[in-house]
Amino acid sequence: MTALSAxxxxxxxxxxLLPLALLPVLVSPLRLSSAPxxxxxxxxxxxSAIGAAIIAAGxxxxxxxxxxxxxxxxxxxxxxxxxxxxxxxxxxxxxxSMDSTFADRLPDGAExxxxxxxxxxxxxxxxxRPADRVAVAAFSTSPMxxxxxxxxxxxxxxxxxxxxxxxxxxTDVGRGLLLAFSMFDASSSESSRAVVLVSDGAAVIDRRxxxxxxxxxxxxxxxxxxLFLRTEGAKGIYDAPASGEEDSPFSNPERHLNIFLKSxxxxxxxxxxxxxxxxxxxxxEIDQLEQRxxxxxxxxxxRDLSPWCFGLxxxxxxxxxxxxxxxxxxxxDVAPAGAxxxxx
Amino acid sequence: xxxxREPAGPPxxxxxxxxxxxxxxxxxxxxxxxxxxxxxxxLRHVSLLELPDARRIDMRASxxxxxxxxxxxxxxxxxRIDVFVVLDLSGSMAFGRSHRDDDPVADLCAAIAxxxxxxxxRFGLIAAGPTPRxxxxxxATRRRGVPDEVWTRLRAEAGAGRGVGxxxxxxxxxxxxRSLVFVVSDFLMPPEAxxxxxxxxxxxxxxxxxxxxxxxxxxxxxFGLIETRDxxxxxxxxxxxRRSLRERWLAEARARRAALDxxxxxxxxxxxxxxxxxxxxxxxxxxxxxxx
Numbered sequence: 030m031t032a033l034s035a036x037x038x039x040x041x042x043x044x045x046l047l048p049l050a051l052l053p054v055l056v057s058p059l060r061l062s063s064a065p066x067x068x069x070x071x072x073x074x075x076x077s078a079i080g081a082a083i084i085a086a087g088x089x090x091x092x093x094x095x096x097x098x099x100x101x102x103x104x105x106x107x108x109x110x111x112x113x114x115x116x117x118x119x120x121x122x123x124x125x126s127m128d129s130t131f132a133d134r135l136p137d138g139a140e141x142x143x144x145x146x147x148x149x150x151x152x153x154x155x156x157x158r159p160a161d162r163v164a165v166a167a168f169s170t171s172p173m174x175x176x177x178x179x180x181x182x183x184x185x186x187x188x189x190x191x192x193x194x195x196x197x198x199x200t201d202v203g204r205g206l207l208l209a210f211s212m213f214d215a216s217s218s219e220s221s222r223a224v225v226l227v228s229d230g231a232a233v234i235d236r237r238x239x240x241x242x243x244x245x246x247x248x249x250x251x252x253x254x255x256l257f258l259r260t261e262g263a264k265g266i267y268d269a270p271a272s273g274e275e276d277s278p279f280s281n282p283e284r285h286l287n288i289f290l291k292s293x294x295x296x297x298x299x300x301x302x303x304x305x306x307x308x309x310x311x312x313x314e315i316d317q318l319e320q321r322x323x324x325x326x327x328x329x330x331x332r333d334l335s336p337w338c339f340g341l342x343x344x345x346x347x348x349x350x351x352x353x354x355x356x357x358x359x360x361x362d363v364a365p366a367g368a369x370x371x372x373x
Numbered sequence: 374x375x376x377x378r379e380p381a382g383p384p385x386x387x388x389x390x391x392x393x394x395x396x397x398x399x400x401x402x403x404x405x406x407x408x409x410x411x412x413x414x415x416l417r418h419v420s421l422l423e424l425p426d427a428r429r430i431d432m433r434a435s436x437x438x439x440x441x442x443x444x445x446x447x448x449x450x451x452x453r454i455d456v457f458v459v460l461d462l463s464g465s466m467a468f469g470r471s472h473r474d475d476d477p478v479a480d481l482c483a484a485i486a487x488x489x490x491x492x493x494x495r496f497g498l499i500a501a502g503p504t505p506r507x508x509x510x511x512x513a514t515r516r517r518g519v520p521d522e523v524w525t526r527l528r529a530e531a532g533a534g535r536g537v538g539x540x541x542x543x544x545x546x547x548x549x550x551r552s553l554v555f556v557v558s559d560f561l562m563p564p565e566a567x568x569x570x571x572x573x574x575x576x577x578x579x580x581x582x583x584x585x586x587x588x589x590x591x592x593x594x595x596f597g598l599i600e601t602r603d604x605x606x607x608x609x610x611x612x613x614x615r616r617s618l619r620e621r622w623l624a625e626a627r628a629r630r631a632a633l634d635x636x637x638x639x640x641x642x643x644x645x646x647x648x649x650x651x652x653x654x655x656x657x658x659x660x661x662x663x664x665x
Contacts, residue, residue: 057600057609064601065465066561068629069589070610071621079598080611357597357614359588 036334039100046095053087058349062359083352090345097338105331112160115221115252115319116178119151120209121192122228123169124200126260131304133260143258144192146305147227151189154312155182164212165189168205169197178214180327202226202286203234203242210245221321222251229258231286233278239289246293253290254315255299256308257283266301382524383480386653388488390660392454392553393578393641402453402493410450418444454553455513456489458482459574460500460527461540461558462509464605467531468559469586469649476528478557478584480651483524485555490515497552498523501543503534510546535605537566544573557582557647560633567633571640580660581637581644583630590626590648593619 038044064070127144129135136142141149155163164178165188176188209224234242257266266287270276278285290297298318300311396406409416411429418434421427421443434444460482470476482498489496496519500509509530511519537558547554554577560567571579593614600611612618630646637644643664645656 057611059598059600059611061600061602061609063468063604064589064610065468065559065586065604067601067603067606067608067610068561069626070601070612071618071625073612073618073621076610076612076618079613080600083611352598355597357594357599359594359599359601360592 035104035106037102037104038096039102041099043095043099047092049095050088050092052091053084058083058087058353059356060358064359079352083349086345086348086352090342090349093338093342093345097335097342101334101338103332103334105328107328110160110327111322113320113322114158114160114162115223115321116162116164116213117222117319118164118166118178118209118212118224118251119155119189120205120224120226121147121151121165121167121189122200122202122205122226122230123167123173123192123197124228124230125169125197126200126229127192127258129260131258131261133262141305143229143260146308147256147258148189148192150305150309150312151192151227152186153309154316155185155189157316164209166205166208166212167192168201168208170199171201172205172208174208174212178212200228200230200232202228202232203238207238207241207245210242210249210251213249213251221319222249223254223315223319224251225254225256225315227256227258229260230263231282233282234286234289243293246295250295252296252319253293253298254311254318255287255290255297256311256315257299257301258308259301259303261303266299381521382483382528383475385484385487385520386657387491388484388653388657388660390456390485390488390492390553390580392551394551396452396454397550398452398454400453402451404452404454404494406450406452408450409447411448413448413451416447416449419447421445453494455495455497455548455550456485457497457499457513457547457552457554457577458485458523459540459544459547459554459556460498460509461537461556462500462502462506462530462532462534463537463540463562464502464533464535465559465561465603466502466584467533467604469588471531473528475650477647477649477651479524479527481555481557481582481647481656482527483520484651484653484656486523487520490517490519496520497547499540499543499546500527500530501537501539502532503536504539505543506539510543513548513552537562537570541566541569541573544570547574547577549576551577553578553580555580555582557584559584560644564636567636571636574640579641581633581642582647583633583644584647585630585649587649590623593622595619 130140163185165175302308396404429446486496495513497513498511
């Protein structure tokens with residue numbers, strides 16, 4: 030991007046007035062004194078320089094006023110930065126069970142809820158990794174994209190902060206994962222991609238959704254992390270059912286989700302966390318795994334340059350005012366008779 | 374007394390101008406002329422045989438002549454001369470004299486016209502700027518109304534245009550007989566033009582009158598920005614007036630005037646400075662002393 034194309038104006042037609050900036054060449058701000066001939070006035074480089082400066086100041090004043098009126102600005106720019114990080118989609122469970130503690134109780138002062146812990150730890154995670162591009166999505170009854178893939182960590186933080194609001198009833202992991210896979214954009218294709226699924230339970234994934242997920246996984250290879258916030262007494266990921274007990278996705282959804290995710294053929298890790306400390310350990314591990322060179326774009330917002338234009342115009346006009354105030358004229362009127370005689 | 378008979382301009386006085394050398398011409402006047410005449414200032418004796426004028430036999434000189442010849446007195450002939458004003462009407466001459474009641478140039482020309490006609494001489498005017506001005510040519514005349522006419526018309530005409538080309542061409546209309554020519558100009562012209570002007574007037578007795586204005590010579594502001602516009606070319610120049618520049622400006626004005634005087638002296642006599650207003654006494658002094 031060249032320097033010129035970075036500049037823009039709001040009202041281009043105002044720039045049609047720009048030829049007015051040539052006016053100072055034709056018209057002087059000072060009142061002219063007649064002089065019988067040029068030879069009368071001595072040559073003086075300093076004066077010529079001041080004359081040129083006054084013309085320049087006049088042209089500058091008019092031009093910068095016009096630019097100011099036209100709304101001169103620096104366009105929004107994005108700078109490609111290189112950092113070490115990843116493109117991460119945080120897929121967060123918003124089901125109502127997240128609002129209870131790890132001990133499956135209502136949160137009190139001593140123990141925070143799972144969602145609050147997740148919020149706190151994910152906020153830390155995001156702020157530790159400034160080079161990441163992060164997207165946030167949530168799912169419960171249906172998946173909700175919250176923030177698309179972005180460099181704006183403010184937005185990510187705000188999105189994460191919103192996850193401990195009271196959630197809904199169900200847990201639709203499959204469609205949530207589909208949404209997460211679809212949130213990677215083209216610009217993330219060269220660096221590492223990861224989906225961090227944060228949930229405290231699982232559900233049966235529809236067969237059609239399973240097919241779609243396999244399809245998506247084949248198309249866009251991502252690393253998949255499942256941070257399972259295991260509530261006390263709930264079934265774990267690795268718990269094989271006791272013999273005689275039914276082993277189906279309906280009875281052991283977590284175990285079968287794990288098996289399904291493994292079968293996707295992606296780099297996959299599952300973390301089972303029983304407490305906030307374990308969650309934090311898991312996140313640190315993800316942190317270490319996802320450290321590959323990544324390119325990300327930092328966006329510098331549009332900057333309005335018209336105050337600078339007006340400031341410049343004010344400066345030029347102040348110069349002209351100073352010139353005007355120090356203006357003198359050759360006094361063509363004749364001095365009183367006595368004075369004239371004394372001089373002649 | 375009717376309005377038409379009232380003199381225009383300030384009161385005028387006689388001016389003691391003289392023609393350097395002897396005048397030529399037959400019309401009687403007040404100036405010493407070539408040749409001898411019948412009365413006036415004594416010139417020399419001649420023999421009665423040479424000039425058979427019995428009325429002017431000088432008895433005493435005849436008796437004292439050892440050779441016994443009869444001597445007749447001869448007197449200086451006095452003739453009238455033509456007095457011309459050659460006036461530069463280029464744009465630069467407009468400076469400081471726009472319709473003023475005491476327009477120095479009009480005052481000066483009217484005073485010369487008045488003095489010339491009072492002194493039994495003829496007055497003529499040739500004024501032109503870059504182009505010849507037929508309406509500003511007055512042939513040598515003794516008309517009584519000429520001073521007023523000159524004053525009225527010159528006061529209304531400030532001058533315009535660039536250069537003195539027309540004036541150089543109009544000068545050819547001067548009579549070939551030696552006349553007294555007042556060249557009234559600010560002489561802000563290139564040296565070639567000045568040489569051309571004075572060189573063309575070689576046969577006449579030239580009195581340069583330098584029109585100056587104290588506004589551009591001594592009454593300069595001490596400090597400030599001045600933007601000047603050349604009255605002839607219209608070019609603008611900006612100057613930051615300050616102590617050093619003011620001194621240089623004044624020094625340049627003095628140097629210019631000194632250089633002009635050098636040229637004037639090589640063509641006859643130094644110039645008269647007409648600064649801001651016409652001072653009849655100063656002009657009379659100048660004419661009497663020859664500017665020295």
